[in-house]
Amino acid sequence: MTTGEARSAIRLSPMEVPKASDVLANELRERILSGEYPEGTPLPPERELVVQTRMSRTTVREALRILEVQGLIRIKAGRAGGAFVQRPGEESVASSLDLLIRGRQLRLASVHETREAIEPSCARLAALHRTAGDLARLEVTNEAIAASADLDAFLRANVDWHVAVATAGHNEILTGIMMALSRAIYTATNNEGFVNDEVRDITVRAHRSVTRAIKERDADAAVRRMTRHVHSYAAAALEVDERTTVAVPEED
Amino acid sequence: MTTGEARSAIRLSPMEVPKASDVLANELRERILSGEYPEGTPLPPERELVVQTRMSRTTVREALRILEVQGLIRIKAGRAGGAFVQRPGEESVASSLDLLIRGRQLRLASVHETREAIEPSCARLAALHRTAGDLARLEVTNEAIAASADLDAFLRANVDWHVAVATAGHNEILTGIMMALSRAIYTATNNEGFVNDEVRDITVRAHRSVTRAIKERDADAAVRRMTRHVHSYAAAALEVDERTTVAVPEED
DNA sequence: ATGCTAAATTGGGTCTGACCTTTAGACCAC
DNA sequence: GTGGTCTAAAGGTCAGACCCAATTTAGCAT
Structure with a gap:
């Protein structure tokens, strides 16, 4: 229409030409994901893969590197x-989320x-599913929060409890x-000094009440209390955040 | 004491010797994540990096490959x-979650x-945040579900709506x-024929009601209706799953 | 036999240098 | 214009060598 364009009705979409290393990586990945090889199974040595695949060692190594980054081999x-x-x-998963959060400089609000x-x-x-061991861990980590001396110890223990x-x-x-x-919130909250004795106290109490609900297998109470706790924590953190960082560079 | 040992009081802990390619990858990653380079900035060509870093091209390429897999460069x-x-x-994030789910052969229940x-x-x-465009997409995809001819089309459109x-x-x-x-559920639900006209109808209606709540910015209703919808879908899928897969003999 | 040391072996990590393939751009021929 | 050809830049692949780390194993001293 606009310029000479439609001389032929044949349309093709852009085509992918996979690289050799990707081909190998994909093949191995599928095999691994299929469960064909139990955890710990050794892959053939690189030089052996070279003769089997007739690819160069460079290529084989790139494929292995891909799988390693994806966490499929060690x-x-x-x-x-x-x-x-x-x-x-x-x-x-945690590390890829971490990259997303850090790389996009996501608003802390998203994380919260x-x-x-x-x-x-x-x-x-x-x-619903906690074991006795889980419960013990919850209590231990929460005591660690109460005993935390400085900001960093507090945040670290806090993360531990939530992960627990x-x-x-x-x-x-x-x-x-x-x-x-948790990791993201840890690093984000670290440099600001909004943790005082009062905050720590409130946190510990909130954790205790959630822990109690979990202990008593009271799902509804656990949800309710956790919701309240997380929400108020988020609100507090956000407020501090707004006080310190003035303009968050937004785009698209 | 035991053998010639304690000639010096100096003690060292076991040390990590990072690989050269990791060092480069880490350096570049930090720079990229810091936001120092805006999206689309070209890194120096490989051969240039070689002279700058005094590493071999192999090493440089491995580092780049790592960053590529992590989604930090193209x-x-x-x-x-x-x-x-x-x-x-x-x-x-989606692909790493995907690996986790597939690799661990996680119970469908976890996903649900x-x-x-x-x-x-x-x-x-x-x-709370939908734009007019978002709304349009919701309606379009839901109509696609209603119009879906076969199972695959249904599932695909279903995924689209949820992602929307x-x-x-x-x-x-x-x-x-x-x-x-969604991707995980799509592949998991695919081969079983639990989608009939009735299911499709129920799904479309549920989606409509959620969409309406979103349109009217009624957050509570949206939550309520979505909760109900997802829950019943999960229950149905699980039931079918238990009926069909005694042992999963799947492979290609 | 026992226990320690030293060599051999296996395997990943790095380097070099060459060559192949893909793409953008320019130039030319029809 | 359309299509061919050439060139330069950049990544992709290859082959071969060498380096370094972790195990085995053989040998030797006690």
Whole structure:
């Protein structure tokens, strides 16, 4: 229409030409994900893969590197070393979320929003599925908060408690997410001195009441209390945040 | 004492020797995450990095590959190609969650649990922040469900709607998570024929009512209705799952 | 036998240098 | 204009060597 364009009706979409290393990586990834190889199974040595695939060692190594970054294999050096199958764990989710948050310089509000969405459910699941060991961990970490001397110790222990709640829910997806969120909040809240004795006291009390609900397997109470706790924490953190950082550079 | 040992009081703890490529990758990653380089900034060509860092091209390339897998750079071949800074997006979170779910062969129940935890909040945020465009997308995708001919079309459109809800909430973290969960549920629900006209009808109606709440910015109703919808969907899917998969003999 | 040391072996990590392929751009021929 | 050809820039692949780390294992001293 606008210019000479439609001489032929044949249309093609842009086509992908995969790289050799990607091909290998994909093949191995599918095999690993299929569960064909149990955790810890050693992959063939690089030089062996070279002869099997007829690719160069460079290519093979790039493929392995990809899988390593994705958390699907673990690579050890030295004799009896090599690439070993590994099922991805919470950490890999946590680290990718971490990249998203840091890389996009996401508003702290997003993180808190997400947390408010997730933590109450974690509490609910914890109330339903917690074991005695989970409970012990909750109590230990909360005492650590009460005993925390400086800001950093407080935040660290705080993170531990929240992760412990997630863990007690025995849902690996939620646990992974919570780990990432906690880490992000930890680093974000660190440099500002909004933690005083009062805050710490309130926190400990709130944690105790949630813990009690989890102990008594009272799911509804756990949700309610956690919701309240997270919400007020978020509100407080946000307020401090607005006081300190004036303009958040927003775009798109 | 035991053997010649204590000639000096100096003690050292075991030390980590990071790999060269990791060092480079970490350095670049920090710079990128710091926001120092705006999106699209080209990194120096590989051969240039070689002379700057005095590492070999192999090492440089491994570092770049790491960053690429982490979604921090995009690499194009050809003249005017190279590595370009990219902020990680929802997809990277989605794919890592995907690996977790597939790799661990997580119980479908975990996925549904997570979804029940998250989607109501997505609905709430959507009700609060939706734009006119978001609303239009919700309606379009839901009509696509009603018009879907086969199972695959139904599931695909279904996923689209749910992702659209998350998108309308304008929280990138939750969006990423929802994308991954939807994908997982899509593949999990695919091969079983539990979708009949009745299911489709119920789904469309539920979606309509949620959409209406979002349209009217009624957050509470959105949460309530989405909770109900997701819960019943999960229950139905689980039931079918238990009926069909005694042992999962799937592979291609 | 026992226990320690030293060499051999296996395997990943790095380097070099070459060549191939893809892409953008320019120039030319029809 | 349309299409071919060439060139330069950049990533992709390859082959081969060497380096370093972790185990085994063989040998030797007690």
